[in-house]
Amino acid sequence: MSTLKIGIIGCGYISSIYMENIPAFTHLSLSACADLDLQRAQFQAEKFGVPKACTVQELLADPEIGLVINLTLPQVHAEICLQVLEAGKHVYVEKPLAVSLADAKLILEKAKEKGLIVGSAPDTFLGAGIQTALHIIESGKIGVPIGASAFMINRGHEHWHPNPAFYYEKGGGPMFDMGPYYLTALVALLGPIKRLAGSARISYPERTILSEPNAGEKINVSTETHISGTIDFAAGAIATITTSFDAFGGSSLPPIEIYGSKGTLLVPDPNTFGGPVRMRTTGEEEFSDIPLLSDLQDNGRGIGVAEMAHAIMHGQTHRANGDLAYHVLEAMHGFHESSQTGIYYQMESTCAKPEPFPVSARVFDGIL
Helix, strand or coil, rough: CEEEHHHHHHHHHHHHHHHHHHHHHHEEEEEECCCCCCCHHHHHHHHCCCCCCECCHHHCCCCCCEEEECCCCHHHHHHHHHHHHHCCCCCEEEECCCCCCHHHHHHHHHHHHCCCCCCECCCCHCCHHHHHHHHHHHCCCCCCEEEEEEEECCCCCCCCCCCCCHHCCCCHHHHHHHHHHHHHHHHHHHHCCEEEEEECCCCCCCCECCCCCCCCCCCCCCCEEEEEEEEEECCCEEEEEEEEEECCCCCCCCEEEECCCEEEEEECCCCCCCEEEEEECCCCCCCCCECCCCCCCCCCCCHHHHHHHHHHHHHCCCEEHHHHHHHHHHHHHHHHHHHHHHHCEECCCCCCCCCCCCCCCCCCCCCC
């Protein structure tokens, strides 16, 4: 199998798992990494055996690199994606696709103009857990999906993250930070969204950092930190979702549940690739564990890049694509807009429901 040469822009915390995982995919070759801080790029290159550490401009000028993974901060996702596309390279970006819908549209339009492909995290819905849940739904074992619930409720990042301030800026908050995992999973399981309603608030205008090296510093909160919403899916199911950084006592609620006409499905944390997946059908007294359909259960970040590269090489459509990421981004904005206006937000975009991986099939080497 031929290989596609990959470059990474952004050598911060999240880059490590990508650099660790990419060599496992035989059709990918991680050729270079770049960062505004060249020393950080050099450190990561040496640690993970990346052949070249360089500036962003040098990476974009490299004619051998065909796909760039954008791991920069959300505020510059669009800027970097547009530079990558202008350089004639496909781009896969960490979530969200962009901070604003206008910027996200520019990315998709530029890709279409250049004949290039856009991919976006999260790719956790490609893991064994949610893929197994998807096959359960597709098989009809829980009947027709009627409703769903999703909960991402915790105390925020200032007690553990070394630099948590950007989580409380515009483009941050629990919806833009963790919402992509939950909404992408829900769209993968139930299809595109028709309309939604939301309520959002800033519960604590100021936060105190508890983690080193900035312990004691204050953060002025400029984005909503507790958001609850209702989602109407085009296929008919109705879901509720809550994302919050304001539960200082934590939560015991399940991440995702799907309610069908014949049973209930417990879906694993969509920020993970594994299980457990549990199901209880009509007449059963207890939930039972469902065996997972693949071995992709550990931290598989990079599978979205690998599947995208495989699709590029074979003229196919990849699953973690730009249309899906844009639909999820619009929904996240929609919750905030609905909260401000007090009315339902009608979705303008739609997307294809990603096809499940075939059961027990090797989609391509190193994936299943």
